[in-house]
Amino acid sequence: MGWKNLFTQEIAIDLGTANTLIIYNDKVVVDEPSIVAQDRATSKVIAIGRQAQKMHGKTHENIKTIRPLKDGVIADFYAAEHMIRGFIKMIYSGSRVFTPALRMVICIPSGITEVEKRAVKDSAEHAGAKEVYLIHEPMAAAIGIGIDVEEPMGNMIIDIGGGTSEIAVIALGGIVCDKSIRVAGDEFTNDIEEYMRRQHNILIGERTAEKIKIEVGAALDQLDNPPEDYAVRGRDLMTGVPKEIMVTYSEIAHALDKSIAKIEEAILTALEMTPPELSADIYKTGIYLAGGGSMLRGLDKRISQKTKLPVHIADDPLRAVARGTGIALKNIDKFKFLIRD
Numbered sequence: 001m002g003w004k005n006l007f008t009q010e011i012a013i014d015l016g017t018a019n020t021l022i023i024y025n026d027k028v029v030v031d032e033p034s035i036v037a038q039d040r041a042t043s044k045v046i047a048i049g050r051q052a053q054k055m056h057g058k059t060h061e062n063i064k065t066i067r068p069l070k071d072g073v074i075a076d077f078y079a080a081e082h083m084i085r086g087f088i089k090m091i092y093s094g095s096r097v098f099t100p101a102l103r104m105v106i107c108i109p110s111g112i113t114e115v116e117k118r119a120v121k122d123s124a125e126h127a128g129a130k131e132v133y134l135i136h137e138p139m140a141a142a143i144g145i146g147i148d149v150e151e152p153m154g155n156m157i158i159d160i161g162g163g164t165s166e167i168a169v170i171a172l173g174g175i176v177c178d179k180s181i182r183v184a185g186d187e188f189t190n191d192i193e194e195y196m197r198r199q200h201n202i203l204i205g206e207r208t209a210e211k212i213k214i215e216v217g218a219a220l221d222q223l224d225n226p227p228e229d230y231a232v233r234g235r236d237l238m239t240g241v242p243k244e245i246m247v248t249y250s251e252i253a254h255a256l257d258k259s260i261a262k263i264e265e266a267i268l269t270a271l272e273m274t275p276p277e278l279s280a281d282i283y284k285t286g287i288y289l290a291g292g293g294s295m296l297r298g299l300d301k302r303i304s305q306k307t308k309l310p311v312h313i314a315d316d317p318l319r320a321v322a323r324g325t326g327i328a329l330k331n332i333d334k335f336k337f338l339i340r341d
């Protein structure tokens with residue numbers, strides 16, 4: 001290990017609305033939900049990540065759980081800073097006497113404003129970063145998928161995360177056109193909560209709704225490999241008593257239909273904005289999907305039916321952006337599209 005490595009360490013952060021991943025020495029060393037538990041009276045952060053998630057929806061009046069990011073951007077600066085600091089500490093887990101200077105690459109949604117960008121940089125700097133580079137999420141996803149982003153070839157990437165769906169056409173190391181909408185996995189979860197309340201008179205929490213989405217969520221009401229019906233437990237709105245009901249994937253497909261239609265609409269808009277030479281490339285290569293939301297059953301097929309284009313889901317879609325951010329970290333000098341200031 002050289003002196004440079006001893007005093008400066010490089011990490012890549014996929015700071016997401018739902019999950020935060022940190023890559024250090026080419027490995028994912030942190031993969032935790034982006035959530036913080038705070039003492040209401042003292043504002044002290046008492047838990048972060050998985051530990052805080054266990055408390056989510058089950059807290060008493062002295063504790064609150066916060067998701068510091070909303071729609072892909074920092075909504076609570078104090079909580080975000082503590083969360084980043086805590087996750088960075090997990091890398092060293094007490095094995096170091098001093099904290100090294102940190103060089104970080106962090107990904108950001110492509111539709112982010114200057115103020116929102118500043119908030120990410122400031123949080124990282126307060127958490128110990130000396131040098132911060134930002135990369136747009138679809139670019140990171142493309143790199144993580146294994147696409148040569150610097151080639152004179154158009155590729156369409158759709159990153160469906162927790163807070164945002166980012167649709168981008170990438171060529172020659174840049175984003176040629178993009179469309180970012182604040183409809184993604186979290187909105188699907190809300191739709192399910194709302195549907196269960198309206199349709200079945202049952203009140204469920206966010207964690208249960210997310211579980212339903214993962215176990216029986218679907219984008220189409222007819223699937224080739226349908227999941228089994230799922231038992232949902234919650235509170236009966238009429239009687240106030242806990243109850244259990246069975247839900248089918250077709251019902252969930254119905255509940256998610258409107259949100260998925262919004263994503264489809266955004267994809268069509270992005271395709272319309274694409275310059276013709278790049279359209280020709282995309283016709284050949286198809287569309288690449290990444291992000292946890294892309295794991296919804298049948299979503300690739302539904303997008304393919306709508307666009308008449310082949311759709312490919314990234315390997316390990318939840319980690320594609322982090323992988324790409326990690327590769328960007330190793331190419332800081334080469335990748336001109338990283339944002340420095």
Ligand SMILES: Nc1ncnc2c1ncn2[C@@H]1O[C@H](COP(=O)(O)OP(=O)(O)OP(=O)(O)O)[C@@H](O)[C@H]1O
Binds near residue numbers: 017162213290291296
């Ligand atoms: N098997 C699955 N089926 C459907 N959705 C899933 C599945 N697994 C995870 N998700 C959803 O994926 C979303 C998280 O994805 P991801 O980690 O890519 O987002 P993020 O990077 O945190 O968010 P953003 O990019 O918007 O900031 C959550 O809404 C989660 O519920």
